[in-house]
Each structure stands twice: as C-alpha cells, then as structure tokens.
Amino acid sequence: MSQESPRELLDQILQQPDNDERPSKSQLKREMQALQTLGEQIIAMTPGERARFPLSDDMLAAVEETTRIRSHEGRRRHMQYIGKLMRREDLEAIRAVHDEIEQETLRRDHAFHRLEKWRDRLVDEGDAAVEAFVADYPDADRQALRQLIRNAQRERERGKPPASARKLFKLIRDTAGL
Known part of the structure; x- marks a missing residue:
C-alpha cells in the first residue's frame, strides 16, 4: 500500500477522467480515506477557518456533531460518514481554501x-x-x-x-x- 498524503490523493481524485472504467476497490478505499482525512483536518481547524470553506448544510451539521461524540467507535463511524459527505462537496473550492489556509x-x-x-x-x-x-x-x-x-x-x-x-x-x- 502506498503512503500518499491526503493532499496527493485529493489531487488524484480531482484529476480522474470520467470514463466507463470502474476504479479498483483499493483505489476507492484510498479515495474515501483521503476525503475522511480532509474532513478531520477541517474539523480540527478553528471555527473562523472552518467558516471560510464552502460546505453544505449537511456537512456543517456533521462537523458540529463531531464535538458531541465521545465514544471512540462512534467517532470512527462518524468520521466515515464525514468522508461520505465529502464526496458530495465541491472539492476544487475546498482544496483552494485549504491551500490558502496552509499558505497563511x-x-x-x-x-x-x-x-x-x-x-x-x-x-x-x-x-x-x-x-x-x-x-x-x-x-x-x-x-x-x-x-x-x-x-x-x-x-x-x-x-x-x-x-x-x-x-x-x-x-x-x-x-x-x-
């Protein structure tokens, strides 16, 4: 298994051509993990930084819900849910804001x-x-x-x-x- 950063995986997701070939199961898992990691990074940011991201209402609610989850297993499952929600977000815009915050x-x-x-x-x-x-x-x-x-x-x-x-x-x- 390759040790790619979430940033590299996110770049791969965004650059994938829309062809009829299905990605492998391993590739789907890596993509899901990258989106989940990006979600974790967004959760770890300050509320001011988080407000800069163009996130849907569902995603914002899930991010706020994370602070109330105490159980390890519950948090793990919730992070998977965040990864799932990330698939529906505008990844280009999120990446641009994330890069801007990293540069700052x-x-x-x-x-x-x-x-x-x-x-x-x-x-x-x-x-x-x-x-x-x-x-x-x-x-x-x-x-x-x-x-x-x-x-x-x-x-x-x-x-x-x-x-x-x-x-x-x-x-x-x-x-x-x-």
Whole structure:
C-alpha cells in the first residue's frame, strides 16, 4: 500500500477522467480515506477557518456533531460518514481554501521564526543588535528593549527560566505588528 498524503490523493481524485472504467476497490478505499482525512483536518481547524470553506448544510451539521461524540467507535463511524459527505462537496473550492489556509500558516510560521532569530540575536549580541533591530523597526521602544535584553542575559547566565526572553519576544512581535 502506498503512503500518499491526503493532499496527493485529493489531487488524484480531482484529476480522474470520467470514463466507463470502474476504479479498483483499493483505489476507492484510498479515495474515501483521503476525503475522511480532509474532513478531520477541517474539523480540527478553528471555527473562523472552518467558516471560510464552502460546505453544505449537511456537512456543517456533521462537523458540529463531531464535538458531541465521545465514544471512540462512534467517532470512527462518524468520521466515515464525514468522508461520505465529502464526496458530495465541491472539492476544487475546498482544496483552494485549504491551500490558502496552509499558505497563511506557513507565512505566519516563517514570520515567527524570523522574530525568534531576532530575539536570540538581541540576547547574544546586545547593543549592536539593538541598533540593527531599530534600523529595521524604527518604532521600537529602545529602553524597554534594552532592559528586557539585560534581564534575559542575566536569566541565561544564572540558568533561570526565560521569562524575560518571552517578554522580549512579545515586545518584538508587537513591534513587528504580528
């Protein structure tokens, strides 16, 4: 059995020609599993993200019902039902929204990684890095920045938890507007 991602399987489903040949039973199971996995991903999203999807009323009701199911077997059967409902949905539109949300998530993650690098650089280099940071972000509060850097350096030297480093990251994030 091949280990294809739900994304690859969804692409295969959407690209299948409409000919008279019936797909194999294994292919049907893989497609159903891909749709079920996509349904699980939609369920795991925040309500705001979920609202962006063009889902039918039946699908929305099934997604909301998922939160009330506690039994493992009941949830498993319900996820199969979600996979069945997914077959009737507009998969092209759902894929477009899903890709858009994934891209937004990637951009946000990259932005946070850049800010984490700034935080580490500020703590490691001190005032030299402060000047570079202020050049990139002129609205930064230099005094608060320097104070948090000093506190974070002291915490690191003493082996204490990085409370000031977290506050520094929050200040950097707020300054960057994220």
